[in-house]
Amino acid sequence: MEQRAKAVVCREINQPVVVEEIVVEAPRRGEVMVRMAACGVCHSDLSATNGTIPFPPPVVLGHEGAGRIVAVGEGVTDYKVGDHVVSSFVSMCGKCRYCQTGRPQLCDQAGRAMTTLPDGTVRTRDLSGKPLNIFSGCGVMAEYATLHIDNVVKVDQNVPLSRAALIGCGVMTGVGAAINTARVDAGSITVVFGCGGVGLNAIQGCAISGARMIVAVDTSDAKLEMARQFGATHTVNSKNEENVVKAILKLTEGGADYAFECVGLGDIAAQAYGVLRKGGTAVVVGVASQKDVTSIKTASLTFGEKTLTGSYFGSARPREDFPKLIGLYRAQRLKLDELITRTYRIDEAPQAFADMQAGRNARGVIVFE
Template identity: 40%
Template sequence: MLIKGAVTHNKGDDFVIENIELASPKADEVLVKITACGVCHTDAVARDQLIPVPLAAVLGHEGSGVVVEVGSSVTTIKPGDHVVLSYSSCGYCENCLTGKPYSCLELNKLNFGGVMNDGTKRLKHGNKELSTFFGQSSFATYAVANERNVVSVDKDVDLKILGPLGCGFQTGAGTVLNGLKPEFGTSIAVFGCGSVGLTAIMGAKIAGCEKIIAVGGTPARLELAKELGATHIVNRKQVADVVEEIKRITNGGVNYTVETSAVPDIVNQALYALRSLGTCAIVGATGDVTINIQGALMGEGKSMVGYIEGNSVPQVFIPKLIKYFKKGLFPIDKLVKVYDLEEINVAFEDSHKGITVKPIIKM
């Protein structure tokens, strides 16, 4: 079928809205009419080839929409369902079979390799095949996805704002609730006040952390962090020593840190701000970092752990987050701004400049 999509042709280029061809879903796949799709930093790093996704491609991996058609072997999804599209996993490797699809052994191939689970592609522009992203490519009016990365959601919630639950929002909240699992009354510092950091703060509030410290450099974002659950804020541009300020607030350091910025110096701050036996969760796509192992980790029995997609099983975790949203405990609507598909390049620029926390592209 002929659809409209935002195509990335070359490294760093603007998205181009074009008519492209989408193949029909295969036996284990579903066809979704996309309502909206969140803009994520991972889309930007794929466009800019920091993650080498084969180009040309249709990016977008936080899609939400309504199911139009299902393949012959699909049993958990039916036409008319409201759905959120999440990451792709194989379903048969050791990690998938033991309930850890976020660490699927085929994760990089299926999400960044440009192909669907069977190794083929579904998108064409003229005679040229286009790469698929995260097994969905949701910067388009329609998408085909494997049943495994499609999550049925409540029909009484605004579908436009739910797409980011498939990646950014579940990453932030899941890092705290599924990964760190902080004990009631403990302390946590979150470095970075983007959508991942702010949903981590929401998760920490849900978990019952006593002290929740937001660390960032934008006053408006820090004020929003307080509104969402932070008990203390630290403006890294105004405080001479962020680590010492956190230790002052907590009388010695926090039990947990969440690092979302991917900036090497801030990674070290997240480690040194921990008290003895503390744990630092690394969430950002971080490159080389110089760490003094004795001083930052081993000397005080600390841990540094990487979490993928918030250690989330989307079919289980996303409905839980929606329940929290409906109760007013996970107010993701305060993070989003909606843009038309034709405004996608403006949305990415606003995200980069920090104007919008979580842009959402409406189809």
């Protein structure tokens, strides 16, 4: 069966997204069709519309979604109609060296399936019959989506799908950066630069890990106030500081054990590295422009034994970590309800993107039901 569905599409770079009716084809071998219930509006979707992430248009946006399976393709045995699933924008083939060594977020297959399904084709076309690319093997900002089983994770049916959807990117990326990538120690000092959707979740991750001091840094007082709700113990408005690095070194009495860059700018990555004490670790989480660079003093790596590293998708093992995060939510240790600033109908998608670009939301969510 194929379905007609409304979808959010990027037709041209640096132009507003459009909502149009598309055709979603039936699942083939190893694939499932999902009736989407919700999709988070993530900054990475915006980055696709402005060319920061080079996805050639036309592309169906969306990678942070959740819904119910309505059809399964040939050979699918681990999923059935009615299962609740969350999309994973990174494939997990289970066979490459990265999957085999416990780092599926770096899966080779994912790198080949950035705008298609793993076999290099798509199940999406416009009403004129022309194929539409999909965002990171997903394209779930639509009423229906056909995905490969390597891009979906089954989740508890007792969790609202509008909440479960957030696990698929922003929550996993931020919380995972703290828990999986940095492995924040209990009692440590942490600093998070940027209090958008990912930054708030990095703050949550630090809090869950037991950090004793969590410094949130942003240029918006409203976002800094929200950061306190998610676990920040101190806040710094960088607009009010002549030298934000010096201010944080003073506040932390010598520097942080861990710092997280959640903006996507090389200069801020350098600041995150600059606030470290000896032996500290700075984690770059934000997605920067391909031309952006970070400059640090090389000798400080040696004499201070500092680490500058990256975190992609929170170093996720989706089939292991998604259920864990759901469990933390059910145990009231992970905030998901509080992340959703506003919900939108799919026809309101252009407004959702405008609100995100203006920094009005912790997370906007498009709901389909």
